[in-house]
Amino acid sequence: MSNTSTPRPSRHDLSTALWRKSSYSGGANDCVEIAEIRTWVAIRDSKNSGQEALLFRRNTVSAFTTAITTSHR
Template identity: 60%
Template sequence: MPEVEFPAPVWRKSSHSGGGNDCVEVALFAERVGVRDSKNPDAGALSVSPRGWAGLLGAVGRA
């Protein structure tokens, strides 16, 4: 079976982050949302469903 190459994810920070490395970065995949620490991007990423991501954003918005 031939190898399939996927494009590299495009990681982005919130426009509200203040420009420092004190936030998280997100990348959108076909059916997942990747979240990683902007200070240590090589440490790996958390993968959540779009529904889980929406729930997290809703919870943070109420905090």
């Protein structure tokens, strides 16, 4: 299924996004945070949360994480 019709999130969407850190970070500020916004995933540096986030389509992030987890089995 293609997500080409879903518009890219605006800065407002990111400012109100629910950001979460990996449970592996142990609460430290040396990891990445992600937020899911419609069919997009935003990724930012937890140490520099004011900087612009990287945006990827959800299916791209899913393929990436699947490739990582299956290659380490």
